[in-house]
Amino acid sequence: MKRIIVIFGVILSLLIFSTPLYASANRFIVKSSFYQKDKIRIVFAAPVDRKLAEDRSNYYVYERTDPDIPLPIKDISLSKDGRVLTITFKEELNQHSPHIVVIKKIVSAGRNLGIASIMVRKSYAGFLMSILIGAMLVHNFVFTKYLGLCVFFGTTRRKATAIGMGITFTIVMVCSAMISWFLYNYVLKPLNLQFFQVVMFIGIVSLIVQAVDIILRKINPYLFKAFGIYLMLVLANCVILAVPLLIVVNGYNGIEAFVFSLGAGLGYFLALFLMSSVREKLELANVPPSYQGLSIAFITAGLFGLAFMGFSGMSIF
Amino acid sequence: MPKRYKSYSELILNGLFKENPIFRLALSMCPAVGISTTLMNGFLLGIAVLFVQVASSFTVSVLKNFIHPKIRIPTYTLVIATWVTVIDLTLSAFFPTAYKAMGIFIRLIVTFSIILMRLEVFAAREPVLPSVVDGFGMGLGFMFGMMTLGFIRELLGAGQLFGHQVLPVKPLLFFILPVAGFFCVGFMMAVFNYVEYLFKKAREKRIKG
Numbered sequence: 001m002k003r004i005i006v007i008f009g010v011i012l013s014l015l016i017f018s019t020p021l022y023a024s025a026n027r028f029i030v031k032s033s034f035y036q037k038d039k040i041r042i043v044f045a046a047p048v049d050r051k052l053a054e055d056r057s058n059y060y061v062y063e064r065t066d067p068d069i070p071l072p073i074k075d076i077s078l079s080k081d082g083r084v085l086t087i088t089f090k091e092e093l094n095q096h097s098p099h100i101v102v103i104k105k106i107v108s109a110g111r112n113l114g115i116a117s118i119m120v121r122k123s124y125a126g127f128l129m130s131i132l133i134g135a136m137l138v139h140n141f142v143f144t145k146y147l148g149l150c151v152f153f154g155t156t157r158r159k160a161t162a163i164g165m166g167i168t169f170t171i172v173m174v175c176s177a178m179i180s181w182f183l184y185n186y187v188l189k190p191l192n193l194q195f196f197q198v199v200m201f202i203g204i205v206s207l208i209v210q211a212v213d214i215i216l217r218k219i220n221p222y223l224f225k226a227f228g229i230y231l232m233l234v235l236a237n238c239v240i241l242a243v244p245l246l247i248v249v250n251g252y253n254g255i256e257a258f259v260f261s262l263g264a265g266l267g268y269f270l271a272l273f274l275m276s277s278v279r280e281k282l283e284l285a286n287v288p289p290s291y292q293g294l295s296i297a298f299i300t301a302g303l304f305g306l307a308f309m310g311f312s313g314m315s316i317f
Numbered sequence: 318m319p320k321r322y323k324s325y326s327e328l329i330l331n332g333l334f335k336e337n338p339i340f341r342l343a344l345s346m347c348p349a350v351g352i353s354t355t356l357m358n359g360f361l362l363g364i365a366v367l368f369v370q371v372a373s374s375f376t377v378s379v380l381k382n383f384i385h386p387k388i389r390i391p392t393y394t395l396v397i398a399t400w401v402t403v404i405d406l407t408l409s410a411f412f413p414t415a416y417k418a419m420g421i422f423i424r425l426i427v428t429f430s431i432i433l434m435r436l437e438v439f440a441a442r443e444p445v446l447p448s449v450v451d452g453f454g455m456g457l458g459f460m461f462g463m464m465t466l467g468f469i470r471e472l473l474g475a476g477q478l479f480g481h482q483v484l485p486v487k488p489l490l491f492f493i494l495p496v497a498g499f500f501c502v503g504f505m506m507a508v509f510n511y512v513e514y515l516f517k518k519a520r521e522k523r524i525k526g
Contacts, residue, residue, distance in 0.1 A: 146351035146498060150344055150430045195406060199398040202427050206391035235390065236430035238347045245421050288507075290514060294343050295506040302499030309496060 028106060028113050032120045037092045038074075040101060040120055047082030049107035054078055059087065060102040063094065064119070071099075095122060096130075128259050131252075135263030141239045142271035143301070143308040148239040153297055155233065155272065162276035163269075168230040170265030172212070173240060176205045177261030180244035181254065201244045209235055239268055274304065325450045332454025338431040339462030339502075340509050345429040349466055350498035352422055356479050359467030361415050363460025365404045365423055367453070370432050372400045374440040374452030381441050393436045398427045431455065470501055 028045050035041040040061070052058060054076050061071045075088040093099065098121035106113040141147045155165040180201045188194055213231050216224040234240055243264045247257045278300055287296050336342055339349050345366075352358045373396050377384075384392050405423050409416045416423065426432070435455050440448040471477050474493030476484035491497050 144495075146495070147347050147425070149346040149350060153343065153346065195402065198402050198405065198424050198427060199395060202394050202398045203391070206394045210388060210391050232390065235394065236428060236433060238425045238428045241425055241428050242421060245424060249421075290507045290510040291503075292510075295503050295510060298499050298503030298506065302496055302503065305496040305499055 026116050026118060028108065029116060029118055032101065032118050034093065034095045034099075034120060034122065035086065037095075038089045040087045040089075040093070040099065042085045042087070042101070042118070044083050044085065044106075044108070046108050048078070048085075050078055050082060052105060052107050053082075053085060058104050060104070061087065061089070062100055064098045064100055067100070096127065097121075128256065131256055131259050132263040135260050136267035136270065137308070138311045140267045140271060140308055140311075141242065141264055142268060143305045144312065145242070147242050148237045148268060149301075151233050151237045152268075152272065152275065152301075153294060155230070156276040156279050156297075159273070159276045159280060161230075162272040164227055165230045165233065166265075166269030166272045168227045169234055169237065169240075170262070170269055172205070172208060172231075172234050173243060173265040173268075174258065174261045176201075176208050176240065177243050177247065177257060177264075178254075179204050179208070181247055181252075181257040184244070184248060197245070197248060198241070202241055205240050206235055239264060271304075275301065325447070328447065328450045329454035329457065332451065332456070332458040333461055334458070336455075337458045337462055338455060339459065339466075340506060342431070342434075343506075344431040344434060345459065346502065347425065348422055348429070349463060349502055351495070352419055353463055353466035353470055353498060353501070354474070354493060354495070355471045355477075356464060356467040357415060358419060359463035359465075360460070361408070361412065362419060362422065362426075363456070363463045365408065366426055366429065366432070366459045367456030368404050369397060369400045369426055370435065370452040370456040370459075371449055372403075373397045373432060373436060374448045375445065376400075377436045377440045378443065378445045378448035384441075389441065390433075390437075393433055393441075394427065397432055397436075401427045431459065466498075466501060466505065469505075470497065 029042055030045050031041075031043040033041055056073055056076060059073060059076070061073065062069060063071070071093070072090040073087060074090045077086050077088075078084070079086075087101070098119050101118050101120060103116045103118075106116055135141075139145060142149070142152055151165070155161045183200060183204070184197060188196060188200065209231050213224075213228065216228065216231075243261050247260060250260075252260055275297075279297060282296060282300065291299075332338075334341075338344050339346070348362055352362065373393070376396050377393060380396075401424060404426075408423060435452060439451045443451070468478070470492045472483065473489040474487065474491070474497070476482060476487045492501060
């Protein structure tokens with residue numbers, strides 16, 4: 001017990017003593033955040049030297065992923081009280097990736113505080129939320145990416161079928177996306193077998209579907225009766241393959257992959273529900289004979305798509 | 318087992334018109350809506366689907382006696398996925414620009430229900446040669462549908478064909494929008510229905526008269 005306390009104390013004192021070494025000027029910066037589309041705003045603890053602060057060569061800003069490409073700075077301005085610094089860039093910033101701002105020298109009240117390097121990023125919870133909303137509404141898989149349409153038109157005749165399909169699909173989606181993510185990152189990547197991804201992803205989905213089918217049939221026949229018929233339809237759905245592929249393309253980590261697949265599943269559920277509500281009403285409407293059936297359903301989906309275009313370019317957090 | 322086809326030409330015509338995957342069976346609608354914006358896209362995706370359909374029909378038809386019926390669907394998907402990987406790597410090597418335009422749709426051929434359905438309905442029960450011919454017909458039908466949509470959308474939306482300016486004006490700019498795919502397919506289906514209705518009416522008239 002005593003030994004643990006001693007070790008803990010040593011680590012703590014090391015931490016306390018070592019922080020000023022690298023963070024003397026960093027602690028001088030109170031807050032840093034993105035501002036509008038092309039600005040970064042930095043708030044200092046006390047007024048800083050105006051001449052040095054507005055010197056462009058004093059700054060080096062880059063995206064964390066490629067440190068050797070400096071972002072061109074258009075303008076730097078310090079507020080009247082000398083505490084709030086706004087850096088304007090020539091191009092819009094990609095605010096989803098963290099940016100690093102290196103300030104080579106900070107002088108405040110005649111004292112040199114040295115170099116400061118700070119990371120500017122959005123809050124992680126907000127980022128996760130934006131992935132969720134993005135997969136659900138902004139890039140809805142049915143209405144803005146045009147995927148999973150065969151099953152979409154097949155199962156939206158009745159509200160009950162749409163709900164059954166939506167629940168089954170969301171569950172299989174999340175399970176298969178998580179397993180795919182794990183196997184891709186820990187099996188395919190170390191072995192350099194990335195070209196194998198399509199075979200593996202669809203193999204996982206079909207195995208999960210088959211396994212759930214067999215297990216559910218034995219364990220809970222009632223549940224199987226309700227959802228069993230949708231299981232095979234999940235296989236013929238483009239979204240189920242598109243989500244793991246997009247996770248790989250975007251390079252999401254585990255939590256982000258989970259949120260993304262959940263958003264995709266919920267978005268699909270939402271699309272099914274909306275469409276089935278309209279199609280139930282359409283049956284009572286007086287549709288021209290040649291438009292009856294799938295034809296009018298497609299045009300309805302097109303109207304939905306136009307409505308969902310309103311979400312495009314929206315970023316919430 | 319009774320023979321379900323008379324001749325090979327009938328099989329191909331069946332895929333092209335009678336059971337056209339896009340306009341009649343309404344299967345594989347995702348690419349028909351998503352990337353039928355130009356004639357070239359339709360053509361390339363059609364080629365890819367044709368290849369995958371023929372190759373997997375052949376494979377399944379050869380192996381049909383070795384596949385356990387309980388796990389046949391996963392097996393079919395894996396067969397399709399293998400052939401899709403082949404065409405995916407080939408296209409990305411030889412047609413990089415068009416490949417980029419089509420995005421992940423080439424890899425999504427795996428989940429096009431038309432291929433799985435033809436394997437289940439036809440290739441798993443028939444000998445090798447008819448299966449290959451049936452796959453060829455279905456692939457041609459898919460290509461025909463995609464190219465028709467691409468033709469209409471590119472001509473009306475941009476006044477172009479294969480990227481060359483054909484019309485001096487852009488008659489309906491709306492059609493080049495991605496969303497217009499839904500409307501285009503909807504209108505095409507209505508036209509098909511109307512033509513069918515006219516044929517039916519003419520036939521009834523002939524019988525009566």
